[in-house]
Structure formats: C-alpha cells, structure tokens
Amino acid sequence: MSEFLSVIFGFPTAVFTVLLIVVLFYWVLATFGLVDLGESGDAGDVGDVGHGHLHADGHTDDLGTLAGYLVAFGLNGVPISVVASLLVLVAWTISALSGIWFVRWVPTELLRWVAGAGVLVAASGLSLVITARLVRPLRGVFRTRYATTHASLVGQECVIWTSEVTPTVGRAEVSQHGAPLNIRIWADTPNPLKRGDKALIVEYDAAAKRYRVEALDA
Structure with missing residues (x-):
C-alpha cells in the first residue's frame, strides 16, 4: 500500500x-x-x-x-x-x-x-x-438526449439569470426532472425581463442554439 x-x-x-x-x-x-x-x-x-x-x-x-x-x-x-x-x-x-x-x-x-x-x-x-x-x-446517447431536451423545453417556463435579456445576451434556468438546465436565451427589446423574473420559452433557434423567450405577462 x-x-x-x-x-x-x-x-x-x-x-x-x-x-x-x-x-x-x-x-x-x-x-x-x-x-x-x-x-x-x-x-x-x-x-x-x-x-x-x-x-x-x-x-x-x-x-x-x-x-x-x-x-x-x-x-x-x-x-x-x-x-x-x-x-x-x-x-x-x-x-x-x-x-x-x-x-x-x-x-x-x-x-x-x-x-x-x-x-x-x-x-x-x-x-x-x-x-x-x-x-x-x-x-x-448524448445526441438523442440533447435533441429531446431542445424540443421539450419550448412552452415551458424559465427563470432569468442575467441582469437583462437582449437579442444577443441572456441566460435562464429551466427545471427538468429535479435537475435545472442552464440555457442561452434571447428576447426582443424593449422588455421588462431581469434576473429572477419568470419567462416563457416560445421558440428554439437550432442554428444559434438558443431559445427565444417572452415575459409571462406579455
């Protein structure tokens, strides 16, 4: 030993x-x-x-x-x-x-x-x-997993992590089976989104590998 x-x-x-x-x-x-x-x-x-x-x-x-x-x-x-x-x-x-x-x-x-x-x-x-x-x-295995993840997130709510969300900057967290996912997001401006706010994922951009979100009250 x-x-x-x-x-x-x-x-x-x-x-x-x-x-x-x-x-x-x-x-x-x-x-x-x-x-x-x-x-x-x-x-x-x-x-x-x-x-x-x-x-x-x-x-x-x-x-x-x-x-x-x-x-x-x-x-x-x-x-x-x-x-x-x-x-x-x-x-x-x-x-x-x-x-x-x-x-x-x-x-x-x-x-x-x-x-x-x-x-x-x-x-x-x-x-x-x-x-x-x-x-x-x-x-x-992993290609199947991420393809499923991308498709399933559209329509779900997320919590904003960045201080603002713009067409070029943004991150959010989505709860998935008890394990949060940290994803890239964007949104049209102006918008009220800021850190801690909840937003709705409305679209996935496969080319840019990010999600478009909207404020829940939009």
Missing part, C-alpha cells in the same frame, strides 16, 4: 492525481446539481445547455477554438465534462501503472525524473487516443 501511495503521489503520477481529485470533487458536486454538466463537444455546441447551477460563459472565440480541438482529436459528441474526466482517468491509470512497473525501478534519482517526464508526455498523448475510442459509443 505504501508503495502504491508513493507512486500516485510521486512524479509524474502526482500531476494526474491532483487532476483526478479535482474531477472526483466536480462529480460529487454534479451529483447534487451544484455544477454544470456541460454540453456535448460538437463545434458550436460547447457550453450551450447543461445541468446545474453554475455556468461560466466563455468568449465565443475561445469556445470555437476549444470545439475545434475536440473535433480534431475525435473527442466531440459528448459533454466536455465527460471528455475531461476520461482524459484524466486514462492518463492517471497509464502513469500509475508505468510508475509501478517501470519508473520506480530506474536506478538513480536523475534518471527517474527523466523517465517520469517521458511517462508524463506519453500518458497525456495516449489518453487522447484512448479517450477518443471510449467516447465513440457514447455519442448517440
């Missing part, structure tokens, strides 16, 4: 161990609906719809770049949170096994650091390849 702990908390596996702890903490919070599950990693879909209460809006260019990398590595089609979790888990497993079977047997400290650096790079690269294989069978 002590040898195993020395490997997972030693270089290079410690790098992935820290990331794995973050991932596990994230999923604990996600279990209680306190963080965003994340949208599928298709180009243009990143950050569109997700479960949870916390949702950080990234710059559009940044999201487009991220989506491009996901597609390039074959990691698109499933939520980013799932992709990141698999990447970390696979890299940690490869690094830990390499540490047990190889790195700890290297004779000198300097050579162990050199070998560890090689394992760090190799584990990161292999995790991309293996994760790309793992997400393939999951794509159909």
Whole structure:
C-alpha cells in the first residue's frame, strides 16, 4: 500500500492525481446539481445547455477554438465534462501503472525524473487516443438526449439569470426532472425581463442554439 501511495503521489503520477481529485470533487458536486454538466463537444455546441447551477460563459472565440480541438482529436459528441474526466482517468491509470512497473525501478534519482517526464508526455498523448475510442459509443446517447431536451423545453417556463435579456445576451434556468438546465436565451427589446423574473420559452433557434423567450405577462 505504501508503495502504491508513493507512486500516485510521486512524479509524474502526482500531476494526474491532483487532476483526478479535482474531477472526483466536480462529480460529487454534479451529483447534487451544484455544477454544470456541460454540453456535448460538437463545434458550436460547447457550453450551450447543461445541468446545474453554475455556468461560466466563455468568449465565443475561445469556445470555437476549444470545439475545434475536440473535433480534431475525435473527442466531440459528448459533454466536455465527460471528455475531461476520461482524459484524466486514462492518463492517471497509464502513469500509475508505468510508475509501478517501470519508473520506480530506474536506478538513480536523475534518471527517474527523466523517465517520469517521458511517462508524463506519453500518458497525456495516449489518453487522447484512448479517450477518443471510449467516447465513440457514447455519442448517440448524448445526441438523442440533447435533441429531446431542445424540443421539450419550448412552452415551458424559465427563470432569468442575467441582469437583462437582449437579442444577443441572456441566460435562464429551466427545471427538468429535479435537475435545472442552464440555457442561452434571447428576447426582443424593449422588455421588462431581469434576473429572477419568470419567462416563457416560445421558440428554439437550432442554428444559434438558443431559445427565444417572452415575459409571462406579455
């Protein structure tokens, strides 16, 4: 047991161990609906719809770049949170096994650091390849789930999260089977909508991946 702990908390596996702890903490919070599950990693879909209460809006260019990398590595089609979790888990497993079977047997400290650096790079690269294989069978599941979600939200009420709703800016939360969805919205201006108000979802724009809303008293 002590040898195993020395490997997972030693270089290079410690790098992935820290990331794995973050991932596990994230999923604990996600279990209680306190963080965003994340949208599928298709180009243009990143950050569109997700479960949870916390949702950080990234710059559009940044999201487009991220989506491009996901597609390039074959990691698109499933939520980013799932992709990141698999990447970390696979890299940690490869690094830990390499540490047990190889790195700890290297004779000198300097050579162990050199070998560890090689394992760090190799584990990161292999995790991309293996994760790309793992997400393939999951794509159909998540595509079906989000398509159903988009269609079912029209006609439901939502709670505004942003200080205002304009043709270009807006976010709202929709209650779905006990797990809130955080969605992108827009509305014609002028309108009275502000944070905390309830609105009606009247239309889904598939091209822009957002919903048009109206004030309930409109």
